[in-house]
Amino acid sequence: MASFEPVLLRNLGVENSRSVRVYESRGGYQAARKALKMTPDEVVEEVKKANLRGRGGAGFPAGVKWTFLPKDRTRTLLCVNADESEPPTFNNRVLMESDPHQLIEGTIIAAYATRAQIAYVYMRVEFHEQFHILQRAIDEAYAAGYLGEKIFGTDYCLECYVHRGAGAYVCGEETGLIESLEGKRGWPRIKPPFPAVEGLFRRPTVVNNVETLCCVPHIIERGANWFTSIGPPHSTGPKLFCISGPVNRPGCYESPMTITVRELIEREDMGGGMLKGKRVKAVLPGGASMGVLTAAELDMKMDFEDPRKYGLLGLGTAAAVVVDESVDLRGVLRNLTRFYGTESCGQCTQCREGTAWMYKIATRIAMDAGRLEDLDIILETSRNMGMMPGLSICGLPDGATYPIETLIKKFRGELEAAIRAQPPDRAERVLKVLN
């Protein structure tokens, strides 16, 4: 396994890797040339065969998504989701920083396959430097004739624009992204109609994550069989994993989806073990939204299927945050609820009010003024929202409930102990002051 050769990050650390010259000298844009000689349907078929599952969080197969487009469409639009706003996640950022042309090449192929002639890159506003890097790369690609009219001398044309968001987590949700791109408030849309049928500017639209698109050139170049040979059958291809928190080497690493959380933390070429030999208390392995693992559950495989066995929502963005033994979990709870409380878009009642309420309670618990029944209220509230029971338009509240619910369920003893250790009348006193 140690012999795995990076695919997505192969240009990381190469001098001038952002320039089109260096990218091409290392085999770049060959896949796009090859793809444009195939028919669009052949490209879709190849990606479908590779079982490329979306890297944005939900893990929906990208090739299948492309086939949802209506057959008789006249215009398709492609959106590249670069609104990487999941809390501890930075794999798209690394890709855009080190290898922007890889993304552009993937965009060209995906746009060709879906017969889109305009591609929008929706980039989160906090990516200042990355925006300039990508914009420079796009300008280079235009100058080289890889974007614009008659790409590689074929009849295919593609315009590519970068649109910067305004700093909302919910705009990473595909219909929220589409609304925001249209210049509206980033409120997710009701479905149906699905974006593939009626999306951006009411046209059939495909939204793909940056990392997903970065996989596409490699599938075209080396074939679907090569791609499926990497990793387990349900989670094929290379994947970027982020690790942050008190580890020796926080960062973004590439691996097949065969590694475990423990390997991600401990391996010398990855996390490099815990800082100062601290012990792990908990890990949020898939970004903030997927749920929490205890120290005893570190053998979870980082693929699309295994996390469910541990009560997690899914692989998510595969960005792990380690919480060490010195951390007060009440602070973790407060931090998590704060994020969703401030990032809920405000559209659906349960999410708007529920996330804010959970944050209020978690804040009070963190102030040493919790009550034991508060944990039950949080648990009940978290069960009363989300798309899965049909109580919301988008998946944000699902992402909010999983970490909060798993944290309370898996660490209930510790949280209750902390509440019991408070001064006896503290909760009543603080409530009196608050009200």
Add this chain to the structure above:
Amino acid sequence: MPKITIDNKEVECRAGIPVLQAALEAGWDVPHYCYHPGLSIVASCRLCLMEMMMPDPKTKEMVWSPKLAPSCQTPVRDGLVVRFDSDRVRHNQDICMEFFLLNHPLDCPVCDQAGECYLQDYSYKFGRPYSRMMDQKLVNPKKDIGPRTLLYQDRCVMCSRCVRFTDEISGTNELCLVNRGSRTEIDVFPGKPLDNPLQGNVVDICPVGSLLDKDFLFKRRVWELTGTPSVCPTCATGCSIRIDHADNTIYRLKPRHNPKVNQWWICDEGRFNFKYVQDAKRIAAPLVRRGSETSCPDWNDLPQIIRFRLEEHVREKGDQTVAAVFSPFMACEEAWLLARFIRSVAPQATLVLGPIPMVGEDQRFPVGTTNGDAKFTILREKCPNRRGVGLVLTSLGGPSLEFEPFVEQCKKGAFSAAWIVGGYPTPWVSKDTAKIAEGFEFLIVQDIFENELMAGAAIILPACAWTEREGSFMNAAGILQPFDRAITPPEGAKRDGQFLFDMAGYSGLYMGDRVRAMMAADIPGFAEAYVPPPEPPFAH
């Protein structure tokens, strides 16, 4: 007509409507905030969720879907099976109501909406009597968002109906949403207050006490008000309205749903056009002049006095010298009764339709739409019944004139006796028109306010505003719509319809539909009046 099954009962419904609308029309009380039949669907309040039968992906057997589905977003289709009467649905309604009230100030005692508030109603019916939140409430601000409207953000349930209204119906887009999560607020853009001709509707469609009408603010508790169905007399569109009144005072006008005319909306011009009814300057008693003598006769003696003097005049000068001017503010029935009376005394009397007030241009909404696509129209013809009165006059035949030729003829001395009916809410006698008063030997002027013609009038009669009368108006599209009387006229005045009924020689009580039936014998156009179907009891 698709058939769907709601709570084990088969319901036939109109095609293409959402399940929620079908359930409401069939009499279910499904709680909802964001859904409004006149606006686009956003499915964001998540209160109307239902359970739906779906085929099991494995066995293909029909089972209750594990997910709740928004009934406002699910269109009806034949064979659909849904239920609202289930534990999961009720649980969702329960938690939703708790969420809606988490940060609500519970200031019902000082809230204008109390009594017609769907937070109150739904909490009572679907919610729980206590809140489990111990922490401090989030207090969103109160804002003055326009010259006529206040926004109490702390009471808002974020249904976004008002925002969609300004986007989709008025087309003016003043309202927007700012901030995120539970701090989301309705707001206006800096320097662009909510000030469009339809803005009052946002107060009507607000299901809670968040948007408030400054005119009605703190005036009256709504449960003390009586609502009387009526028709707006402000322009020829003829919107269906409800007059809310108490103690013989009108407090506000509200739209009624009318699928043929105004849908759910009315304009501000009509909404606030009731102040003149309560004006102290109104004429309240009849006055008779003979030479230099004036007297205030009893209403019961007036028919004889008028008939006697008019007959006297016809005997002396002939019946061609008699004219009657009909105001376009008269109800069809009143116009017919007056015409019958005049013609009974002077068979060759000339019938004249009074001046038609025209102001500006027609206004179509959403702003910028043309005639065909308009969702609401305010007409420049600022009177309710030009067509109805016109139809009465043409159907009766005999001599008739337009108002301007009539004025010209008067100046030439063609008429020496006339009965002129005003009833306009604004001054209507121009300087030119005022001159004709001198030429009459016997002039009856009937109006709400004093006008310039009255100086030369032999008899002055107080008229009533439409809120005190009963009858029907025919709007610009030719739809005949009845209206009821809401309040009694000021002390001393008498309802026009009843007085003209007596004048025309009938005895008993004047009733609009009875007179309409009598008219229909002569004029088929009055056979049927259109009354919009009532809205489902739990729709709002």
